[in-house]
Amino acid sequence: MYRNGILSVIVAACLFAIGPAVAEEPLPPSEAWIPADAVLVAKITHVPELIDCIASPEILEAVEASRATEAVKQKKEVRQLLAGVQFLESQLETDWKTAIKELTAGGITLAVLPRGQVILIVDAQDEKLLAKLHETLLFFARMDAENKETPDRVRSAEYRGVTGWSFGPKEAHAILGSRLILSNDPEVLKEVIDLKEGTGTSIDKMERFTAAMAERAGAPAYVYINAELVNAAPQVQKALNNLKEPLPVLLFAGVAESVSQAEWALVTGDLNDNRVTLRFVTGGDGATERKASFAVPSDDAGALPNITVPRRLAAVTLYRDLHDFYATKDELFPERTSGLIFFENMMGIFFSGRNFTEEVLAHATPEVRMVLAAQEYSPEVGEPLIKLPAFATVFRMKDPDQFTPVVEEAWQKALGLINFTRGQQALPGLILDRVEYKGVKYTLSYFSNVDESDKTKLDIRFNFSPTLVRVGDYIVMSSTEGLARDLIDALQTELESGVVPLKHVSSKLEIDGDIVAGLLTANWESLVGRNMLEKGHSRKQAEAEVGMLVAVAELMDHVEVTVADREDRMRATLDVVLDPQAVQKALKLLEKIAGGDAP
């Protein structure tokens, strides 16, 4: 049975046909053979370079040397697969890596049509190798039928001078020179041959596709999406609707809107050294009608660069005009009016009756920054059993001298409310203090540890020491004093050297993978426990799953997501810098877990 599996994998990867001799003239781009109504087109060129990168000698060596690999190799299915690969290598007279590179050197194109039909086009460099592989596969299929004493599954037929082949009812393919065309529907294969013969319209003639390709900028991989068709799907509609709540709208301002209004979307991908870059852009007439203008930087404006602090896990910088956002709440969230009125009334209490839109939010500039950092616990206080990261939000004020006392008063009211509520539950409250650090006075609140006998396993509340501090134009609301002090250092440096906004950038998220992995490891027992209970896993299963999460975090040295608005288009970029030692580190971790030696 497994032989069939191998066959399918290989067939899907590199089918071909022994067709009649084809013309020597160069083939047109693969997009010229994709029907115009394709919902999705994905293409990857430079496949050999990609294979060299992800299957570099160092990585292969590390994988080979891993005990985990040895364990996988002992599995029956894997042994059969390796035997099949070995056989193919002997038939093709080359190793698997070279064979794949030569068979895909011209690129791979995948298209999905509206009714789920799929077209795969593979452009090989070596036409003869392709033919050889096809012969081998035909031999396999026929031998399999003979062994099982079943009728020969291989079928062939002519269409417009091209021989089409099929290994089963849901597979049809043809080979034209060095190009393999494969589909799960014989009728679609005919449609492709029609396009080759000049009958019908191909996607590359479509205006939307052409506009999208103008944004490709030579990227070796892209995915084009007919957004209008995809957005009409109920599941997509539901997902987009979920992003219409106030907080998602504020955080992902413009993204969901652009996607829902777009006619097309394009994702391009690139891999350079240890850096993977994905770019996402939407387009179409609708993309210019923007409700989320509160998140669109004008002229040279943009979000400020992220703040760097020690042990930083993640940082977000946003360009959000909070006044404009809140002033348009009735248009943005017509169904949430009563809830927002309640919120506004509550804010009225904290801000002593000031109008929340005009007298509070209007005092903040659109530059908002947030930081998440692992904590360093002071030995005098002790360490909590569950270690939570510290977080802080930094606002910039238009008139700090006038507005700081207003924020201070609201902050202290909020702390008072927390203390009162905790007191009602006979829980310890926060102690308020005014402290000075590097010439900056700030409001600190903390829990007393006087009654704590074991300072190595403190309650979760010791993760918090809420702090409010003003540094120049900035007001910092931090969950801990430690992070507040780090921010004082960072902001004072920034004030001295000056700060330049990131032009057109409305959002930028940065994640530091190794610190995230460290935090996950520090909370290993808690994460494993949660996994066990929520998913009904055994300890070993839970450790394997959490270990995978840590391994992924270890893989990523640094991740950046940037959203910018230029030329009326939303452009998002994901940059992932991989740890050069990532594969080795990940394998080591997984080995540790398999050996029952969890971190």
Place this chain on the structure above:
Amino acid sequence: MALSTTASSRNTGVAADAWKSLESQQTPLGRDRAGYLLRRTCFGATKPVVDSFAESTPGDAVDRLLRSSSEVDYEGILAIQMANAVRSGNTASYRGWWLRKISDATLPFRELVLLFWIDFFGIAASRVGNLEAFHGFLEELRLLALGPVRDVFGTALNHPAVLLNLQAAENRRSNPNRYLARTYLERYTVGSGNFAESDVGETARALTGRFVVRSETKFYAYEHDQGEKKILGTTGTFRPEDIPRMLSQREETAATVMRRLYRWFCADDVAPDDLLRPLATMIAEGKSLEDVLRVMFTSQWFFDPVVRCGKIKSPLAFAMTLLRPLQARCTTKIADEIAAGGADPVNPPTVAGFPFGYDWIDAFSLGRRAALAEAVLRGGDDYGKAVSLQEAAESEGIEGEEDAERWLESLLLAEPLPETVREEIVRHAKDVSNGGVDEQLRRIAWLITMQPEFLLG
């Protein structure tokens, strides 16, 4: 089998020798009795455990049960998670972990005894309002649960969790708490009809001065009524700590405990005093609960068909007796479903404890049970991995639908199904299944859980 078959219908005439030991004390217990004993005392067990009990004599099997520890192989993680839940006041997580322990432990008998005491005192984390105090109560009980009843009372009736559960954090001289005194007398000790209204007032006076301050019980002499009190015919200047001792030594208290113990481990119907007297006397004499339960679990009456089918399963027992034999694990979602069904182990709905008997059964709750059984058998992210009954059956050398049905019956039921029902189950499973052997077995298992034989006992 009719759901109305209960203990009371045959109680008359059995009292004299009801608790006589099984006649075959030196011969192995046998699979059938071992399976029943483990279902009633541990919510069932895996086949190897049932088999090992089956080979033991009744005395040895019950001794093993009474000395079992209910440990799991992840005690370290469990301790951390329970501590986290307690510290953060996360009752749902606390409940989830406790139920996970019950589903995974080889013999969770001690947990069932703890649950008995929770039911007895009707103590709920939500009413206590302080998970740390609730957890502290359970941990103290864990050490005393199988000891003499008066030791349990000595700790429990002075415990902050019990006082908070009865909204008695303050007992001032100026306003004696009659509700607290009445609950002590009526529910926990001598029982209604065995005390006068004046005893309530006098007990309330004796309990004054007892306060709960930041999860600790304190006594403030200036708030205590120092005067003389006459309680149940005895006169003295009683203080709060005297009340548990006084009340727990009374025969009526032993009878109250025995009634609840019988309801918890034997049958839902109220047992006649004559039936319970021999065991109640043991309690009154200061014998440990372990001694009492040893007599109960090795008695002929405990294995009598009337008692075997004398209990309607709570949603907790329903879920656990399905999970444990199939080695499926309790998840947060399953724990939530059990709680939503009214059997939240940390939150009995009233101070009278959990519902019992017919209170567990109505059209709505049966629907819930059907859905839960289906979800557990089918698995999924929230319900854990699907149970592969095919693999389990194959490892037992089971072939064919009828043999598989009998094998599942032996795993899940106290009593065999009537032949016609069995045939109907197999036929129905064959008709509706289109997912192969595993799906068919799953269907059979699900249909078994819907039978009265599974819902009882």
